[in-house]
Amino acid sequence: MLRLLQEGEFExxxxxxxxxxxxxVIAATNANLGQMVSEKRFRSDLYYRFNVFPISLPSLRxxxxxxxxxxxxxxxxxAEKMGKVVHHIPDSVMDILVAHSxxxxxxxxxxxxxxxxxxxxxxVLSPPFDERLARSAGTKAAEPITLQDAERNxxxxxxxxxxxxxxxxxxxxxxxxxxxTTLYFRMRKLGISRPIRRRCSVAG
Numbered sequence: 485m486l487r488l489l490q491e492g493e494f495e496x497x498x499x500x501x502x503x504x505x506x507x508x509v510i511a512a513t514n515a516n517l518g519q520m521v522s523e524k525r526f527r528s529d530l531y532y533r534f535n536v537f538p539i540s541l542p543s544l545r546x547x548x549x550x551x552x553x554x555x556x557x558x559x560x561x562x563a564e565k566m567g568k569v570v571h572h573i574p575d576s577v578m579d580i581l582v583a584h585s586x587x588x589x590x591x592x593x594x595x596x597x598x599x600x601x602x603x604x605x606x607x608v609l610s611p612p613f614d615e616r617l618a619r620s621a622g623t624k625a626a627e628p629i630t631l632q633d634a635e636r637n638x639x640x641x642x643x644x645x646x647x648x649x650x651x652x653x654x655x656x657x658x659x660x661x662x663x664x665t666t667l668y669f670r671m672r673k674l675g676i677s678r679p680i681r682r683r684c685s686v687a688g
Contacts, residue, residue, distance in 0.1 A: 489533040558597035574661025648678040
């Protein structure tokens, strides 16, 4: 293997003539090979032959700006596969997906979107935010947060901004991209109450 990688030649099993090959080897790993070499758990000569032109691909939590494009792609892919028409992803949903750390990387995001499309009955993506997805170990200082917690916080934020108004073009339901009845259902399930709209009276 070392000779093939370095010189592009090898000898066949049970054969003496030297054979030459013009090949390009592309190898991928999620392991830290440099560290493994220093710990003598990976051959240094093999590592340096592989490490001619390294390309480091950061994990998904390090490139959150890629999440919206990936979500849009996976939604379209699985909607077509399932014969569904899902053409709207609410901003509130996207905010939650972008905020999550995705410790399982792109595969976890992909599987989650597939489940979301399966559970969506209309044209608006409705992810199963009830399931608990742990934060990655990189945020040890922060309290663990679930997608359900993130959804609850987002709904409360929008309700505060709309002063508790749910219906109408500028209401919370419209801003969250869901039906009024859907929002009421989610609020009951998440234990969210509408902010109290205070009235001011002027004493004469």
